[in-house]
Amino acid sequence: LGVADGAFAAGLAARAATPGTAHVVPAGESPAFLSEWSVAALGDPELADLLTRLGLRTMGAFAALPAPSVLGRFGPSGARAYRLALGLDEHPPALEEPPPELTETAELDPPATQVETAAFVAKGLADRLLERLEVRGMACTRVTIEAETEHGERLARCWRHDGALTPEALAARVRWQLEGWLTGRENSDEDIDVTAGLTLLRLAPDEIVPLDGRQLGFWGGDQAAADRAGRALARVQGMLGHFGELVTPVLQGGRTPAERVRWVPWGDPREPLRPVDAVRAPGANVAEMPPWPGALPDPAPARVFDLPLAAEFLDRDGQPVVVSGRGDPSAPPARLRCAELPGGGGDIAAWVGPWAHDLRWWDRKTRARCARWEVVVSPGVACLVAVTGGHATVEAIYD
Known part of the structure; x- marks a missing residue:
């Protein structure tokens, strides 16, 4: 957990925090905190390489340059990175505080015990809420769904969406939430058991942004086709449920092919859990380091198996190949x-390897030690083989 004046500095503060603690940068001290960080943390590899060759290895050295000179020498991308090095966000957030009168509420009499009954009412609430926001020139990206039961139980859940919520997307999320409450699927992590029907539903916008409209492609591209595809995918997801099989991949940091991809449900913010580039926190050595030391080299395999395939990895004498504690x-x-x-x-x-990995060595329950090889098997099939505890598996294939 990290706390600082801006989102960029807060993200780096979170990296510098020790596990289980928070790193808090006092107000106004973000530039000093960032000054020791490597320029590689700015997220622009080409600019970081250029700055390093110019002798500007830290953000403090970069931030010491005059602003006009930075813009003239490095262009708009350099100016953006320069603002980050100064502790300023790229641009101020455009969020607005939702007016309280935009909350939509409906009382259910008799109480609703069936998902279809409650979802029908919720659909009308969703349509009215987004219609009123559109009149004001605003769109909703996060909404709080609240409900009360006949026995006085209060339920609430906040849903976030990747971009502005549409009536169909909002109605689908309300339905999933109601289904979870009324069927008891999502109450395992809450101290509330729904023992009666719902008597009240409320939708409250939690985060709103200006309604920017839609920019059509200038050099071609069928935006209408993309919209149709989006509606079709949203409909399929509505039938499968939010945590069904309709997911999209997001590239993230990691050392193995499986770790580098995060599967995100359709419509959710497509954000990585781990940064793509691993950057050393300030300390005795702040020189640049390669991303994710110990990661398998490129190219990445085309097929990664959810469950590795059992295999036998043998030497010339037919004996299993194993790895010592030293790799x-x-x-x-x-x-x-x-x-x-x-x-x-x-x-x-x-073949090439092995790459010895000792993952999560600090956690006895999730620690995993293994060694990996990239091998080419006749007649020309390339595989990623892992050996763990003397047992071999095929984790991926390079098609």
Whole structure:
């Protein structure tokens, strides 16, 4: 957890915090806090490389330059990074405090015990809420759904959306939430048990932004087709549920192919859980470091299996290849057997590795030690093989 004057400085403060604690940068001291950070943390690899070659390795050295000179030498992208190095956000947030009169409320008499009954009422609330926001030139990106039961139980949940909520998207999220409450699916993490029907529903906008409208493509592109596809995907998600199978990939940081992709439900903010670039926090050595040390080299495999495929990773004598505690293999790999590979596997024509990983060594429950090889099996099938506890698996295939 990190706290600072701006979002960028707060993000770096969170990186500098020790596990389980918060790093708080006092008000007005964000520039001093950022001054020791590497320019690689600015998120622009090309600019960071140029600044490093010019001898400007830290944000403090970069921020010491005159603003006109930065704009003239590095252009708009450099000016944006310059503002971040000074502790200023790229642009102030355009959020507005939702007026309290925009809250939409409906009383249910008799109390609703069925999802369809409550969802029908909620659909009308969603339509009216977004219509009133549109009249004011605003759009909603986060909404709070509240409900009360006949026995006085109070329920509330805040939903966030990637971009402005449409009537269909808002109605779908309200329906999912009502289904969770009335069927008891989402009450496991709450101290409330719904013991009666719902007597009140309320939708309150929690975060609103200016309604910017839609910018059509100038050099082509069918925006209408994209909108139709979006509506179709939203409809499919409505049938599957919010945590169904309709997800999109988001690139994030990690050392293995599986860690580098986060699957996000359709319509949710597409944000990584881990930063793509790992940057050393300020300390004795603030020089740039490569992203995610120990990560497997490019190229990334085309197919990554959710459940690795059982395999036999053998040496020339037919014995399993194992790895010592120091990461040394017992023998060069010579053959890979796996029932799911073409021909059940075969002789290894080429290989590189191993890369020894000791993941989450500080947590006994989730710690994982393994070694990985990239191998090419005749006739030309490239695989990512992992050996853990003497057992081999195929984690991915390079198609």
